[in-house]
Each structure stands twice: as structure tokens, then as C-alpha cells.
């Protein structure tokens with residue numbers, strides 16, 4: 001069994017794990033309020049869609065709906081009463097892997113107190129991934145609804161709520177990739193990465209599934225929100241990684257950059273724009289986008305979201321339509337590729353990737369740069385631990401090193417590493433004991449690892 005899963009206690013001489021046990025913390029409030037709210041939202045949706053589903057699948061779907069509603073009522077009760085996690089019985093997709101993981105967690109890791117693997121007491125990252133896998137399992141076990149994306153409506157609405165913002169961003173990238181555009185690479189790189197970064201403010205799991213419209217466009221945000229960036233390694237990224245890639249002294253034609261995606265909706269459009277920028281401005285020959293194989297953390301990107309979003313760009317206006325054409329060509333020429341490895345919906349922190357997903361790790365070793373988007377990817381990079389704020393990013397990532405990587409993340413969980421003493425002083429002076437700067441999604445980091 002993977003050593004990381006051995007729990008024993010919250011503090012295993014690395015740094016305390018985040019759990020939902022400390023009242024008032026964001027993890028605690030997430031377990032107490034946000035998870036039940038997300039589950040309730042799904043029940044409400046099924047009730048709302050009942051007639052539509054009956055029209056599409058016939059009366060047989062009734063029993064599917066009842067079955068899921070029953071499981072979710074039980075799930076809500078078990079979360080709220082801090083019951084132990086159950087072992088899945090289904091064999092779909094990565095079912096056997098999850099069965100093993102939960103069993104290992106319950107038995108080998110905690111021989112004396114199997115009851116410790118509960119919603120509040122279990123490691124937050126593990127339990128949260130389990131929750132989304134449980135939700136998937138409830139749909140998978142039905143006759144008619146096994147491939148329903150129950151988060152699809154909210155993802156598509158998030159895109160539709162941002163049409164003017166996306167049109168503006170499309171206009172910006174269309175100018176930057178024009179053949180006669182002036183080549184101020186450092187400025188363009190900074191802007192593009194910050195546009196992609198600030199899209200991460202707009203995710204929907206933070207609001208428990210409610211709509212969340214960003215008023216500020218990503219182009220404006222990239223210029224105005226610099227005071228909210230706590231770590232900015234963009235210069236080092238340019239000097240150590242992107243500069244050499246651009247020069248391409250060995251005339252390689254197989255340069256590859258990977259983006260591990262986070263949310264669909266407006267955030268995904270920023271990431272597609274970043275991918276196009278990296279291709280068209282000559283930093284890489286191919287961009288591999290990594291999404292989720294199943295609906296995940298409310299708004300995470302699946303392959304269907306990826307294709308729907310590209311097709312829907314025409315809805316924003318003429319600039320969006322031009323962007324759509326550029327992206328479609330890249331997909332057709334396989335310069336932009338979408339993949340969805342099971343590992344991204346596992347509960348594993350990334351430093352065990354080499355052991356747990358050796359093929360994915362080997363693939364990333366052929367990449368020049370992996371860009372990790374968002375809070376969940378960051379939590380997995382640093383193992384979801386309560387690091388001292390000045391712990392180095394390298395130490396927190398515990399040897400994860402397939403290639404250089406760059407984390408673009410707005411802070412939505414009480415874990416971060418690598419802050420300078422100066423930044424720590426400023427933040428503590430402003431917020432004192434209050435940790436809300438770590439979870440509000442207002443502050444951000446752009447952090448370079450292994451370069």
C-alpha cells in the first residue's frame with residue numbers, strides 16, 4: 001500500500017494533514033455545510049428534471065431517480081453524523097482501485113480504530129475525492145442515468161454567464177497570435193498566465209454549486225490584481241523554461257507542454273487561450289490538456305466539456321468564433337490533445353504519482369513543462385498539509401519531479417508553501433489570526449517547481 005495513505009495520526013512528522021475536525025476551519029465548514037449543500041443540489045436537480053428524464057428514458061427511469069435520491073439522503077445523514085466511509089461494491093471505471101484504497105485506509109492504516117476514516121476525521125483530500133467518487137457511483141449503478149453528467153448544467157451556465165468576458169479575451173488572443181503582432185514575449189507571457197490564473201476565481205464548488213459570475217474580465221484582472229499575487233515566479237519560468245523552449249536551439253519538433261486543467265466555464269476558455277498562445281508564439285509544438293474522466297468537484301473539465309466549450313465559443317461573437325476556428329484547427333492537427341487519466345480523480349497526492357501511475361509519470365517526463373491549474377491540483381502537489389508558510393515549495397512537493405512545473409492557483413484551502421518572510425509579515429499584519437485570505441479565492445500564487 002502507498003505509504004502516504006498510512007494515517008496513524010494527523011501529524012506524521014511531515015506536517016499536519018488537513019481534516020474537518022477543527023471547528024471554524026475551512027475544511028470543517030466544507031464538511032459541515034458545503035458537501036451537504038452540493039448533495040442537496042443534486043437531489044433538487046433530479047426532482048426538477050424528473051419529467052424531462054421520463055420523457056427521454058421512459059417510466060423506467062423513475063426507479064433510478066428514487067434509488068439515487070435514497071442514496072443521497074443517506075449520504076447527507078452520514079456526512080452530518082460523521083459516519084465511517086463505506087466500501088464501494090461496483091466495478092466500473094476505477095471501482096476496484098477505490099475499493100482497495102478505502103479498504104487499505106480502514107484496515108492497514110488504522111488497525112486500532114477503523115472508525116477514524118469518517119467524513120470529519122479522515123484526511124480532507126482523501127474524503128473529498130471519495131465523496132465525488134461516491135456521487136458518481138450512485139449514478140453509475142442506475143440503468144438509464146449511468147453516463148449523465150449531473151454537473152453539466154452549472155458548467156454550461158458558467159460559460160454562458162461570461163460571454164462578454166470571453167469575447168474580450170478572444171479578441172486579445174486573436175491580436176497576440178496575429179503574424180504581424182509585435183513580439184514582446186515577456187509581457188505577453190505574463191498577461192496570458194495571469195489571465196489563465198484569475199479564471200480560477202470563478203469555480204463553483206466554492207459556492208457549493210451556486211452561480212458565480214466574475215465581474216472583472218480576465219484581461220483587466222491580469223493588469224489590476226497584482227497586489228493579490230503572493231508569489232510570482234513568472235520571470236523564472238521565462239528565463240529557465242520558456243526562453244530556452246522559444247530559442248529551440250536543437251530545432252526540436254516534438255516540444256510538449258501539458259496543462260492539468262481545473263474548471264470548465266470561463267476558466268477553461270482562459271486555459272484554451274493559454275494553450276493557443278504557447279503554440280502560436282512558438283514555445284511548443286503540442287499542448288496536452290489533462291481533464292477528468294468523470295464529473296468531479298462540481299465544475300472540473302471532462303472531455304465533453306472541452307469539446308462543448310470550443311464549439312460554443314461562436315456564441316460570444318465574432319472574436320470568439322475566430323478563436324473557435326483556431327482551436328478547432330489545433331485539435332484537428334493534434335497540436336491540442338485532450339486526455340483523462342484515472343489518476344486525476346484518485347485521492348493521491350502527486351509525489352506518489354511515480355509509484356501509483358507510472359505510465360502517466362513517464363509521459364510527463366517527456367514534457368518540457370506541466371502547468372497545474374487551480375486549488376485542488378495545488379492541494380495534491382503539497383499533499384494537503386498544514387505547512388509552515390515559509391516551508392519551501394520544493395520541500396512541500398516531496399520529490400515530485402517529472403519535469404519543470406508551474407502552479408497557477410487562487411487560494412481556496414488552508415494550505416500553502418513557499419511564502420517569503422516579507423509576504424508573511426504583510427499578510428499577518430493585515431489578517432492577524434484570521435485565515436480567510438487562504439480560502440476566499442482572492443489571493444493567488446504562480447509557483448515554479450523543479451526548474
Ligand SMILES: O=P(O)(O)OC[C@H]1O[C@](O)(CO)[C@@H](O)[C@@H]1O
Nearest residue numbers: 203205206262374375376412413
Ligand atoms: O476548482 P479549484 O480551484 O480546484 O477549487 C476546488 C475547491 O475544492 C476545495 O479545494 C475543497 O472543497 C475548495 O477549497 C475549492 O473551492
